[in-house]
Amino acid sequence: MPSFSKLYDSFKNGYVVAVLSVLLAFIAVAAVVYKPLTTKSNPVVQSQDISEITKLVGNRHKLEYLLLAQPLSDFPRYVFKYKDADEINVVKVPSTSHTNLEREVLLKHAIPYAIAKDEFLNANRAILEDEEAQRSALAEAGAFLARNAIGIALLVFLFIGLRKGMPSLGLGSGASVIKPENLKGSMDDLVGMEDIKREVAHLEEMIINRDLYRSHNIDKPFNVMLTGPAGTGKTKLAGYLAKKLDIPLIQASGSGLESGFVGGGSKALNAIYKKAVAQGRCIIFLDEAQSLFMPRGRGDKKWDDDTANTLLGLLDGVKSEEGSGVIWVVASNFDDANSQMDEAMLRRFAVKINFRLPNKSERRELLNVFLSRKNVECIDWSNLNLDYVAEITANLSPALLETVVDRASMIAIQEKTLIDTDVLFRAFERASIGLTDRATTAEKNKERERVALHELGHFFMQIDPYVRQGLTWDEVKAKSNLLKISTESVSKIGALGYVLSSASDVSLRTLEEMEQDVVQLYGGVAAEELFYGARGISTGSQNDIQKVTSMLDLMVNRLSMYSRSKLDYSQLKSEHSPEDALRQVEAKADELYTRTLDAMKDYKDLISALTGTLLERYVLSKDEVFALLAELTEPPRKAA
Structure with missing residues (x-):
């Protein structure tokens, strides 16, 4: 049996620790609630603009760090700071958008990030909540401590006194x-x-x-x-x-x-x-x-x-x-x-x-496996072209392919139909693009016309190289990766229209192919300038221009595609390199945009002819687009 002196020492030590714990709690609450001038922390700029995350691709060389706060919550927060800025940027996004941003922006472009630690969040409390709510919560906590100081001290003492007799509470011990x-x-x-x-x-x-x-x-x-x-x-x-x-x-x-x-x-x-x-x-x-x-x-x-x-x-x-x-x-x-x-x-x-993403044959087999798990009467196998679906789902992981198949089941159940190629296509579109809406622009005829011209500009610059080879429309169609042109709005990406195309499994790109990608991106803004003039260009081209800027930076500065000296100029610390790099990017952007605008003039009549049909139907499939083109005329220019 322990002696009285040992019991007394235990009680005394426990009591002292309990009192100190309560005092420290009061000090911590007071320090945060009243925010003395000696507290140092970076200013926090909060936003819900998802485009701030997509901009990180072009600004990754400026990043000091990128963290994810509360990644498993309904509204994860992206926390990042640029090297030349004092403020910490916080972008709050829905969990559904977070999944896509992580896959399409962070992982696809290999932008490193980490989970925000509690120490960091505690030092920058404004990241998780606005200042007024924080002060209110802390004030309530302080009042609670003040009212229950004695009870808290006793609880702390009991916890300390019984601690040695308790089972291990080590973190992670709950792993099964x-x-x-x-x-x-x-x-x-x-x-x-x-x-x-x-x-x-x-x-x-x-x-x-x-x-x-x-x-x-x-x-x-x-x-x-x-x-x-x-x-x-x-x-x-x-x-x-x-x-x-x-x-x-x-x-x-x-x-x-x-x-x-x-x-x-x-x-x-x-x-x-x-x-x-x-x-x-x-x-x-x-x-x-x-x-x-x-x-x-x-x-x-x-x-x-x-x-x-x-x-x-x-x-x-x-x-x-x-x-x-x-x-x-x-x-x-x-x-x-x-x-x-x-x-x-x-x-x-x-x-x-x-691990790698599956190739076309593996995607076809995966789709077949996922579909075969369903009852045979749920699938219209006679109208199911898995080769086509595998073609359009390039760069999708097995998990995303399973999501596409599950989404196809939901569509089939809602529409009381069977899963076929069309249903799988729409499921793929829903998984990759998101919800589309016609009501947003239904009564805005001028805006819809501009969107139609913009998207048709992208399409014609996509097929322009084939047209200039002197190919027929059928031959151009066979080479085009177009899936559909739409003037429906997409809330997830903030777009009022889009051109949906299939991707390629091969990620290697030549200089000529990358320049063609830039020209295709410039097609939308060039079409607007062609029909509305230089002062009639809208803000709808913002995302295209951001992508072009990132691509030209890669081509000029990181791959030095236009220089005999093959260097990654982004790593050089020369005082003159930033200005030289900027001039080179600007010169190449001007050259490629001028090329786009000149090429677009050959398609002006075709764009005008297709615009009315696109506005009427909202969506044109690949088959519909080329059927209309075949009715209108031969390709505008053949190779000399």
């Missing part, structure tokens, strides 16, 4: 162990991806034949790093591997390891590791772990890298005897080819498997 028999699916569910399957088979062989590798003095843990675009099956692969090896799986999120407490991430990792060791043989899967691979030493607080440092030690297998059966598998949407990563962390992974 999934037995192999409870894991769904198998490696066969990875349609195509034969290169990835071979890598996994090799990994499986290494794990099973561990003794053979020890004979070659290879005894390090076979830590595995999975990289590649979102939705390509990295998470599923970890489950398939555990099921194939017949060992349990522990899954945790890389961003979920970061807590508001110093050392919280380290405690979570150690708790997960101990749980894995207790299983003997086990896979620990860390999903969305890109934040753990960022170079260390970037923060000004010594504990900023604690989680990464702890992971480094565990990956090394320092406790090799007790953790020899633990395999670490981490997944990241970035790799060291498109994002700067910590070299020490990369060296810990003996096996790196890079």
Whole structure:
């Protein structure tokens, strides 16, 4: 039985800590509520303009950092700061838009980002709420503390007194162990991806034949790093591997390891590791772990890298005897080819498997698999051209293809019809473009006419190279990647019309092809100038011009396509390079826009003839456009 003096010391220490805790709470509340002049923080500029995120593609070289605050909430916030600015920019977006922005802007253009830590958010509270709401909430908290100070002190004392007798409350200890028999699916569910399957088979062989590798003095843990675009099956692969090896799986999120407490991430990792060791043989899967691979030493607080440092030690297998059966598998949407990563962390992974987007034949097979899971009476197989659907869905991940098929089911159910090519096309359009609306511009005839001219300008500049080769309309149609021209508004991207085209699986582009892309983007504004004059150009070309600017910056400054000296001028620190680069971009933009305007004049009569039909129908499919062109005239110009 403990002596009275020890009990007294325990009570005294607990009481002192309780009182100090309450006092510190009062001080913290008062400091924030009254905001003394000594508080230093960057001014915060809040917005809900999604275009601010798309601008990051062209301004990435100016970025000091990009963070995501509350990424799993209904309204995630993009937090970024430019190197030459004092203010912190905050863009609040709906969760549905966040998913598309992350895929089409951040991942597609390899813009590095991380999850905003609580320390950062606490230091910049205006990021999460406006000042008045914050002060009101804090004032209420202060009043609550004042009214209940004694009760809070007693609760703190009881917590401290019972702390040693309580079970571990370590963060991450709630991560559950999934037995192999409870894991769904198998490696066969990875349609195509034969290169990835071979890598996994090799990994499986290494794990099973561990003794053979020890004979070659290879005894390090076979830590595995999975990289590649979102939705390509990295998470599923970890489950398939555990099921194939017949060992349990522990899954945790890389961003979920970061807590508001110093050392919280380290405690979570150690708790997960101990749980894995207790299983003997086990896979620990860390999903969305890109934040753990960022170079260390970037923060000004010594504990900023604690989680990464702890992971480094565990990956090394320092406790090799007790953790020899633990395999670490981490997944990241970035790799060291498109994002700067910590070299020490990369060296810990003996096996790196890079996922890719499916090619056309794999997309066709994936679509067939997803459709085959539905009842046979739901599909009109006789009117289903999977080759065409696979063609138009280039660059979509397996997850997005499944979304397209599910969306097709919803459309079929609503319209009481069967899934066919047309339904899948509309599902693809809904997934890629979003909701379209005719009512927004239904009674605005002048605006609709301008939109029709603008979109037709894009179309004619898309087919212009084929027309100038002297091809017939049928031959031009076969080469064109047009899907439809629409004057319906799209709220998701803030557009009053659009030209929908199929993409290409091949990402390599030549100088000539990139110049043609610029000319096609300039087609809309050139059509407006052709019909309304230079002073009649509208703000509808803003997005096109932003894309052109980014492309010309890439062509001139980063790829030096117009110079014999092949350098990435964006990395040079010369005082004169920014001005020289600007002049080169301006000169090339002027040249290509002039070329676009001159070419557009040959199509003025055709644009006028098609505009009325487009305004009447709102939408023209590829077949309808070329049928109208064939009725009107032969192509305006043939090659000399």
